[in-house]
Amino acid sequence: MKTIAFFDTKPYDCESFEQFNNGRYDIRFFETRLTAAALPLAKGCDAACAFVNAEIDREVVEGLVANGVKVLAMRCAGYNNVDFKAAYEVGLTVVRVPAYSPYAVAEHAVALLLALTRHIHKAAARTRDFNFSLVGLTGFDLHGKTAGVIGTGKIGRIFCDICKGFGMNVLAYDAYPNTSSGLEYVSMERLLAEADVISLHCPLLPNTRHLINAETLIKVKHGVTIINTSRGGLIDSEALLAALREGTVGAAGLDVYEEESEWFYEDHSDVTLQNKTLSLLVSLPNVIVTSHQAFLTKEALANIAQTTLANLDAFFADEPLENEICYRCLGTGGASKADCPRRSNGRCHRR
Numbered sequence: 001m002k003t004i005a006f007f008d009t010k011p012y013d014c015e016s017f018e019q020f021n022n023g024r025y026d027i028r029f030f031e032t033r034l035t036a037a038a039l040p041l042a043k044g045c046d047a048a049c050a051f052v053n054a055e056i057d058r059e060v061v062e063g064l065v066a067n068g069v070k071v072l073a074m075r076c077a078g079y080n081n082v083d084f085k086a087a088y089e090v091g092l093t094v095v096r097v098p099a100y101s102p103y104a105v106a107e108h109a110v111a112l113l114l115a116l117t118r119h120i121h122k123a124a125a126r127t128r129d130f131n132f133s134l135v136g137l138t139g140f141d142l143h144g145k146t147a148g149v150i151g152t153g154k155i156g157r158i159f160c161d162i163c164k165g166f167g168m169n170v171l172a173y174d175a176y177p178n179t180s181s182g183l184e185y186v187s188m189e190r191l192l193a194e195a196d197v198i199s200l201h202c203p204l205l206p207n208t209r210h211l212i213n214a215e216t217l218i219k220v221k222h223g224v225t226i227i228n229t230s231r232g233g234l235i236d237s238e239a240l241l242a243a244l245r246e247g248t249v250g251a252a253g254l255d256v257y258e259e260e261s262e263w264f265y266e267d268h269s270d271v272t273l274q275n276k277t278l279s280l281l282v283s284l285p286n287v288i289v290t291s292h293q294a295f296l297t298k299e300a301l302a303n304i305a306q307t308t309l310a311n312l313d314a315f316f317a318d319e320p321l322e323n324e325i326c327y328r329c330l331g332t333g334g335a336s337k338a339d340c341p342r343r344s345n346g347r348c349h350r351r
């Protein structure tokens with residue numbers, strides 16, 4: 001039986017993977033994240049399974065292969081945390097779950113937006129304290145407002161549809177516009193200038209890092225609401241904090257934070273948070289921070305487990321790997337996308 005070293009395990013992971021494994025893999029669940037220090041846990045395992053905040057650098061990649069691991073199954077969609085060039089060089093196959101529930105993430109973005117526009121977080125705290133005053137809770141209608149959506153892939157398009165359902169005007173920006181989507185694509189400048197709500201749904205890449213920064217924040221509509229359920233590194237947090245304090249940005253809903261890996265997913269309620277910017281953001285009344293939970297629905301967990309196990313089944317059966325990813329098909333690390341043989345022979349690693 002093939003063995004999987006399963007890192008960063010939470011109770012909900014155990015539940016969904018055990019439900020869909022049906023005894024076909026020996027899954028060794030470890031609470032620790034996949035780091036260089038945790039590599040001995042993977043010794044003798046055929047596969048490793050990691051999540052979104054593991055830092056899978058060259059040392060980890062080489063260590064996995066040295067321990068006998070042949071395939072790294074990422075149980076997430078984003079992949080900015082993996083050194084793909086290193087993985088390719090040492091022959092470690094990387095698979096992922098490209099879509100488990102784009103609805104889960106888009107709906108969470110909308111949940112953040114609605115909570116902020118109608119001050120739901122403040123109202124809930126007040127009524128728990130039997131304070132039934134409405135003073136300071138005046139919101140605004142989303143109907144008739146403009147949503148600026150950056151990144152119109154699977155999640156971004158669902159977010160656009162929901163906004164249209166609210167009667168909002170939707171302006172879109174994408175590096176690769178989908179011309180058949182019926183969306184109105186505009187320049188970044190126009191989106192920044194006209195949007196009442198900006199929601200980020202593009203990946204974190206070298207060219208999208210700090211897409212929202214001090215310079216772009218000068219160009220936004222005064223009082224804009226910014227929602228980020230994509231990756232923390234898309235926003236320069238210091239610049240966002242300054243813009244929130246000045247009122248340029250009216251509110252922010254953040255499911256991700258650029259230095260989240262140190263804090264998110266764990267209970268730090270008994271320590272003083274040693275991250276000044278995050279502490280200040282969390283303390284602002286017009287900011288809601290959630291701990292990278294946009295994916296966390298029953299449906300998404302089931303899809304993550306089923307797709308991850310199917311990816312491993314295909315890998316060990318030497319079948320085409322629909323969800324394999326490498327630095328060539330990504331077109332990163334000096335590689336050209338056209339060089340990746342996955343489209344022609346089903347696997348990035350077959351030469």
Ligand code: NAD
Nearest residue numbers: 078151152153154155174175176201202203229230294295
């Ligand atoms: P996707 O690949 O379907 O769509 C991404 C879109 O971004 C594509 O249309 C692409 O063309 C566009 N894009 C690429 N570079 C761009 C740029 N420079 N500027 C503007 N647009 C650009 O991905 P998806 O499934 O919609 O996921 C979007 C992001 O959501 C992921 O990258 C991931 O980081 C994040 N995510 C977060 C969670 C969560 O729990 N918070 C869960 C899943 C995914």
